[in-house]
Amino acid sequence: MAAIEIDGLTKRFGDVVAVDDLELRVEEGEIFGFLGPNGAGKSTTIDILLDFIRPTEGIVTVLGHDAQTEGETVRRRTGVLPDGYHVYDRLTGRQHLEFALEMKAVDEDPMALLERVRIADAADRKAGGYSKGMRQRLVLAMALIGDPDLLVLDEPSTGLDPNGAREMREIIRAENERGTTVFFSSHVMEQVEAVCDRVAIIDQGRLVAVDTIDGLRDATETGETLYVYTTELTDEIVDRVLELDGVGSASITEGRLRVTVDGVSKFAVLHAIDADVVPIQDFTVVESSLEDLFVRYTNDEQEVAE
């Protein structure tokens, strides 16, 4: 069964089309990345999944329930870490959980929940003194009450330092291993890439790609990019490099020679440049990044729209 099934979803706010005929299927047990630049329609889609807002058109099914007619069941089985969340500065972590458990009439151990998000040692400290990452994890602990089948995380890594983001990813993975499907929205490819099984990229409300991380990587420029520092750099040198075997592209970028290599060893290309074209002083190698792909997909879409 699909954990989330979105079929022909459109949401208009007056003249603004926030979501445009979106089709998406998230399988049970996946960590699914929902990626798009600011304003792409991510929050709107999440709000529709949880029936906080109603679609203009389309059908959304969450955990086998129609999001619109069975919104309450969907929300009961889903844990949500919203983009804008709030903690009470004067309450401790433990008090937050005790309060949330009472509200939901669930009998669980607050400490076990705090342990799952790795802030049990701060259970009796006031949340006002927590770091941003700890506050966020406290809200996540409240979302974990009742062992949800689906976790919806809206921009969970935004504003966290690299350690905080890594810790968040580890917690997400651990929850996923307990059997929870995770729907993870972000506008930063790097954060999604590190944790998700599959990724959908949306832009201006439209789906522009959906694939595994490896599949997306295959769709990017294959191979690697070399940045080569040479004793001399002219258009003629670039033309000569372009003629070498295995060179996909060559150009001058920020005073360096930028070369993409296809199907041959980068050392063969470097050797040929050094021996036949121009002496090499130094070089760096950069793996083609998914961030580049993301920028390309979303920029291309903008060009199409313009």
Ligand SMILES: Nc1ncnc2c1ncn2[C@@H]1O[C@H](COP(=O)(O)OP(=O)(O)OP(=O)(O)O)[C@@H](O)[C@H]1O
């Ligand atoms: N209540 C609303 N009324 C009018 N326009 C809205 C409303 N909510 C969202 N929009 C518009 O819909 C589009 C999609 O917004 P949405 O918040 O879903 O994007 P997002 O991908 O979540 O962006 P962000 O990463 O900035 O949160 C934007 O153009 C936004 O201005």
